[in-house]
Amino acid sequence: MSKRNNHKAKKLHPPKGKKQHRSGGKTITAEVTCTGFTNEGKGIAEWKGQKLEVPYLLPGEKAEVHVSQKGKFVNAELKRVIDASQDRVEAPCPYYYDCGGCQLQHMSNPAQARFKQQYMEKLMKPFGKPEPIYTMDHPYDYRNKNVMTYGLNQKRQVIGGLYAQNTHEIFDMEECLIHDPKADEIANSIKDYMRKSKMQPYNEDTRRGFLRHVLIKVGKVSGEIMVVLVAASPEFKGKNNFIKAMRKAHPEITTMLLNVNKRDTSVVLGNQENVLFGKGTITDTLCGLEFEISAKSFYQINPVQTERLYAKAIEMAELTGKETVIDAYCGIGTIGLVASKQAGKVIGVEVNKDAVKDAVRNSKRNGVKNARFYQGDAGEFMVDMAARKEKADVVIMDPPRSGSDEAFLSSVVKLKPERVxxxxxxxxxxxRDLKYLTKNGYKVEGIQPVDMFPQTYHVESVVKLVRK
Known part of the structure; x- marks a missing residue:
């Protein structure tokens, strides 16, 4: 077993060398007792009648914290744990207190599950009691898509890693415990190549240099790997030498692309794309279906938990082979195509035209005859269906983080599917959206939380609603 797959946790205090990100103003040291959690997994404590939110502090713990105040803003940071909780463990990642990408590594895995379960029970109390959360046996190495950023340190040496939390500063790293291990190996090989060659990272201030980011996608089942170099210029000097070196070091790379992004933006990918070798896409298998994935395709980050999530969603849909199912926000068609195996007809609707093309291609690839995909607004599509007196038995909706808007939800109510x-x-x-649907003719009959992103505070959830 590799070192990264053997994460043994021990109880101890957070490292005293943790970087402080002060808000300014006078800083004092206070002794507090943690009474609960915020939704983001920060500890809650009271100080001089004010509520403090303290990262890395657990309920029941007594601790010293640094408190600084600037105007009405109060910032609290953990200095030292005096009485540690039984749930506290040593964070297995050496970058944990700098990175910020994970927020819960100082908690044992059972404690993380308990935190997420309690959060869901509190949030969903008006609608019913959630089922026990689906957790992972091995809650590491799960991400199939990763982005690394490259730059120069103060000694003008090439570094590659992630941005430190609350900053725009890259910190050099060798591995991320939630990345696919092979992706980290490739990212490190690229960094080593840059150090030995004349390939320079892009500098946002001087607007000089070549490489901005590297995006790596891994087919967890197929083993296919895509490497996308995000560069500031289409002129790739030494291209053939680079490709040859990478293919020799990592023959498992099946395709490589150059994406050109000249904009000053936090968006990683630009619009211009050239295939350096391979077919420009990779394939992977999910729920028994094969999907083609491009650099810009949305594909669920954690395929192990996605299979469990989708299986639960299909179970909640109660499909018998006769139903008309609408897959709203269908993306590249994943959940709609999975549902097609048990539905009479599937209609996928998606605003992004590239995603619709991917969905059509994935439908043909899997020989699916009973699914159709349309580019457009799903809410307007359903309103038009209702106006034509067409019916849908089930609506499956998977909106972005911002959720749905009232226009979409009202279109669901107009269409009157038996189940959502x-x-x-x-x-x-x-x-928020369930409040609207339950006030307008629907009743919640099942809530299933899924730990899609272990070591972080994020929770995925699938809810079954039935028309009253």
């Missing part, structure tokens, strides 16, 4: 299956990556906006 609501998949969400943000239970807060899901709960």
């Amino acid at each position: 299956v609501y998949v969400s990556c943000n239970p807060e906006t899901q709960a």
Whole structure:
């Protein structure tokens, strides 16, 4: 077993060398007792009648914290744990207190599950009691898509990693415990190549240099790997030498692309794309179906948990082979195509035309005859269906983090499907939308939380609604 797959946790205090990100103003040290959690997994404590939110502090713990105040803003940071909780463990990642990408590594895995379960029960209390959360046996190495950023340190040496939390500064890293291990190996090989060659990282201030980011996608089942170099220029000097070196070091790379992004933006990918070798896409298998994935395709990050999520969603849809199912926000067609195996007819609707093309291609690839995909607004599509007196038995909706808007939800109510299956990556906006649906003719009959992103505070949720 590799070192990264053997994460043994021990109880101890957070490292004293953790970087402080002060808000300014006078800083004092206070002794507090943690009484609960915020939704983001920060500890809640009271100080001089004010509520403090303290990262890395657990309920029941007594601790010293640094408190700084600037105007009405109060910032609290953990200095030292005096009495540690039984749920506290040593964070297995050496970058944990700098990175910020994970928020819960100082909690044991059972404690993480308990935190997420309690959060869901509190949030969903008006609608019913959630089922026990689906957790992972191995809650690491799960991400199939990763982005690394490259730059120069103060010694003008090439570094590659992620941005430190609350900053725009890259910190050099060798591995991320929630990335696919092979992706980290490739990212490190690229960094080593840059150090030995003349390939320079892009500097946002001087607007000089070549490489901005590297996006790596891994087919967890197929083993196919896509590497996308995001560069500031289409002129790739030494291209052939680079490709040759990478293919020799990592023969498992099946395709490589150059994406050109000249904009000053936090968006990783630009619009211009050239295939350096391979077919420009990879394939992977999900729920027994094969999907083609491009650089810009949305594909669920954690395929192990996605299979469990989709299986639950299809179970909630109660399909018998006769139903007309609408897959709203269908993306590249994943959940709609999975549903097609048990439905009479599937209609997928998606605003993004590239995603619709991917969905059509994936439908043909899997020989699916009973699914059709349309580009457009799903809400308007359903209003038009209702106006034509067409019916849908089930609506499956998987909106973005912002949830749905009232226009879409009212279109669901107008269409009157017997069942609505609501998949969400943000239970807060899901709960908001459930209020509307339950006031307008629907009743919640099942809530299933899924730990799609272990070590972080995020929770995925699928809810079954039935027309009264």
